[in-house]
Amino acid sequence: MIPVMEAAKAERDFVIKTRRMLHECAELSGREFETVRFIKKTLEEWSIPYTEIEDGGIVAFLTGKKEKGNRRVRTLVLRADVDALPIVENEYNLVRKRDCISQNRGVMHACGHDAHTAVLLSASRILFGMREAINGRILAVFERGEERLGLLANIIAWFEREGIRLDGAHAIHVRPDLPSGKIAVLQGPVFASPLVFDITLKGTSGHGSRPDLANSPLDCFVHFYNALKSLRERYISPFELLTTNIGVVNYGTLSNVISSELRFNGSARLYHEETATKFAAELDNLLEHITAAFHCAYQKNKFGAPLHPVINEKAMVRIGQKAVRRYLGGGFLVDTYEPMMCSDDFAFFGKVCPILMVHLGIGNPEKGTGGELHSDTFDVDEDALPLGVAETAAFTLQFFEYAPETGVPEEPDEGNTEARDG
Numbered sequence: 001m002i003p004v005m006e007a008a009k010a011e012r013d014f015v016i017k018t019r020r021m022l023h024e025c026a027e028l029s030g031r032e033f034e035t036v037r038f039i040k041k042t043l044e045e046w047s048i049p050y051t052e053i054e055d056g057g058i059v060a061f062l063t064g065k066k067e068k069g070n071r072r073v074r075t076l077v078l079r080a081d082v083d084a085l086p087i088v089e090n091e092y093n094l095v096r097k098r099d100c101i102s103q104n105r106g107v108m109h110a111c112g113h114d115a116h117t118a119v120l121l122s123a124s125r126i127l128f129g130m131r132e133a134i135n136g137r138i139l140a141v142f143e144r145g146e147e148r149l150g151l152l153a154n155i156i157a158w159f160e161r162e163g164i165r166l167d168g169a170h171a172i173h174v175r176p177d178l179p180s181g182k183i184a185v186l187q188g189p190v191f192a193s194p195l196v197f198d199i200t201l202k203g204t205s206g207h208g209s210r211p212d213l214a215n216s217p218l219d220c221f222v223h224f225y226n227a228l229k230s231l232r233e234r235y236i237s238p239f240e241l242l243t244t245n246i247g248v249v250n251y252g253t254l255s256n257v258i259s260s261e262l263r264f265n266g267s268a269r270l271y272h273e274e275t276a277t278k279f280a281a282e283l284d285n286l287l288e289h290i291t292a293a294f295h296c297a298y299q300k301n302k303f304g305a306p307l308h309p310v311i312n313e314k315a316m317v318r319i320g321q322k323a324v325r326r327y328l329g330g331g332f333l334v335d336t337y338e339p340m341m342c343s344d345d346f347a348f349f350g351k352v353c354p355i356l357m358v359h360l361g362i363g364n365p366e367k368g369t370g371g372e373l374h375s376d377t378f379d380v381d382e383d384a385l386p387l388g389v390a391e392t393a394a395f396t397l398q399f400f401e402y403a404p405e406t407g408v409p410e411e412p413d414e415g416n417t418e419a420r421d422g
Contacts, residue, residue, distance in 0.1 A: 002130065002397060004327040008390035011122040015385045018042075018121060020100040022114035026084035026107045029145040030055075035082050035117070039142050042121060048128050055144070056154035057082065062124055062138035063131040074136040076399050077169040077353075078392060079346060080120035081146035084109045085374060093379035095368030110378045112174035112362070117142060119172060119360075119385055123392035136400045139164075149194065149307060149345045156348055168316060169349035170356050170395055172388050175340070176370050178361030180381040183391050184334040185320040189271050190357045191310035192241065194343040195280060198265035198302035201291065205260035217262040218251055220294035227286050235282045242270045242279065243341050265302070269341045271309050308347040313354035319398050320356050327394035332387065334361075342373060356395070360388045 025034050036058060043050050043060050050060040089101055089108040102108050109115075124140045131138075145151035159166060173191075178184055201221055206214025228244060236242050246266035252259040268279055280303070291298045312320075324333045337359070349355050363370040364381040371377035 001327070002133075004126075004390050004394045004397070007126045008122070008386045008393065011126065011389050012386045014125075015118045015122045015389055016382045019114050019118035019380065019382060019385060022082075022117055023100050023109045024103045026102045026104050026109045026114070028086060028107055029083040029148045029151075032082050032144050036142075036144070039082070039117070039121065043124075046125055046128065048124060053155055053158045056151055056158060057144040058142040059155065059158075060124055060140040060142070062128045062140055063134050063136065074167040074400065075139065075164060076136060076396060077139050077141055077166055077349065078120055078123065078396065079141045079143060079152075079169060079171040079349070080116040081113045081143045081344075082117050083113060083145055083147050085111060085147060087374070087376055090376040093368035093377050094371050095365070098379060099382070108376065108378075110374050110376065111147070112373070112378075112380060113146065115174050115360075115362075115380045115385060115388070116172060119388040119392060122386075122389040123396075126389070126393045127396055134397070134400055136167075138396060143345075146345055149196075149343065152345045152348045156352060159352075166349070166353035168354050168356070168399055169346070170316075170320075170358070170392070170399075171344075171346050172358050172360050172392060173344065174362045174380060174384075174388075175359040176363045176372060176378065178334065178337065178359055178363055180361050180364040180367075180369065180384045181332065181387060182334050182361035183324055183328070183332050183387065184337045184359035184361070185317055185324060185356070186312060186335065186337055186339070186359070187314065187317050189309055189311050189339045190359070191339070191344045191347065192243075192269040192271055192341045193276065193307050193309040193347070194304075195268045195270065195276055196265070196302055196304040197267065197283065197300075198263070199287065200261055200263045200299040200301060202297040202299065203258075203260055203262075203294070206258045208256040208258055211258060214258040215295050216258045217260070217294075217296050218258075220291055220296045221249070221251070221262050221264060223294065224286060224290045227290060228283070231279070231282055231286065235278060236275060240270070240272060240275045241339075241341065242268060242275055244268045263301070269343060271339075307343060307345065308350055310344055310347045310355065310357045311350060312356050313350075315402070316354045316356035319402050320358060320395050323394040323398035324391060326398065328387070328390055334359075358391060358395070360384055360391070 201217035203217035204215035
């Protein structure tokens with residue numbers, strides 16, 4: 001059996017060094033120019049062919065089209081995201097000073113995309129080295145703009161134009177509430193669907209000393225916000241998953257002026273289409289009646305239809321769990337855990353092929369790496385990164401052994417004792 005764990009351990013220095021470099025040069029969605037330049041340079045050094053997709057990212061070709069009898073060549077996508085967030089990074093994580101910090105103040109890899117990219121680069125080198133032994137085609141996708149939830153659509157459109165039919169897609173996402181050194185391969189929903197709203201409230205401006213002669217949209221917003229917080233209790237079943245958040249409020253410029261406009265945006269996170277439909281209708285109802293009560297008007301700048309949630313496909317879960325047990329050892333595997341309420345545009349792949357999103361545990365209380373995603377204290381336990389490399393390579397090998405007509409092969413687990421004791 002191919003020694004995946006040993007190959008991943010040999011990548012340790014590279015994957016950590018790469019993650020730190022990417023973290024220090026964190027770049028926002030759509031502006032990942034140095035990050036993309038580094039990825040291309042690395043692929044070129046390894047003689048891995050690739051193409052760059054405008055407003056999408058990079059697709060690296062890790063294998064050729066190797067036919068197996070008369071069977072159509074199967075294609076697997078491995079995805080990583082490369083963009084960062086507009087967050088001022090805290091010099092400390094939960095317990096200590098960081099090993100590295102962003103040099104672009106106000107831009108931070110607070111969602112682990114630096115780790116995702118480093119892991120996929122290392123796994124790509126391993127898989128490219130064994131490409132002649134793989135009956136299929138592996139495409140490593142380094143996606144730009146994931147935090148904008150949309151640029152992946154440009155990559156999928158490119159696949160369609162090129163006539164590339166996908167048979168599966170795999171991605172890793174780090175998870176701070178999962179203990180470091182564990183890999184969660186979960187059945188069913190793993191990431192929620194976002195329903196995004198961006199609204200402008202319009203009133204009548206005036207002097208701050210005479211609010212009776214003005215019509216403040218701020219008063220309207222406060223009432224709307226309080227109603228939004230109770231909307232879930234009044235209209236949505238307690239058995240349905242739903243969270244709401246307003247992340248941006250823009251209003252006014254001077255203390256003695258009542259501004260005529262207030263703009264806010266936020267999102268709801270949910271899993272079921274019926275819940276999304278009901279929430280959107282009640283949100284619309286709130287806007288209509290509350291603005292009328294406060295003699296304001298409203299404008300929907302964005303009132304987006306929900307993106308599909310990330311739901312792992314059953315066969316892909318079986319392949320993923322078997323890959324961990326076989327190549328890494330059962331001690332690493334977690335097969336039951338809570339789904340997450342955040343979202344990921346990896347869901348777009350779920351519209352065209354079976355998908356698997358794996359969670360890589362990075363929570364380590366001693367190192368302080370349990371900070372929430374999108375927080376200024378978020379940090380990565382770098383000792384977990386080689387495990388992510390190993391899982392990516394192991395899943396790929398197991399995927400191409402899987403025969404859709406007969407199911408997952410049931411050969412006994414193999415591997416060294418050290419891996420299984422993990």
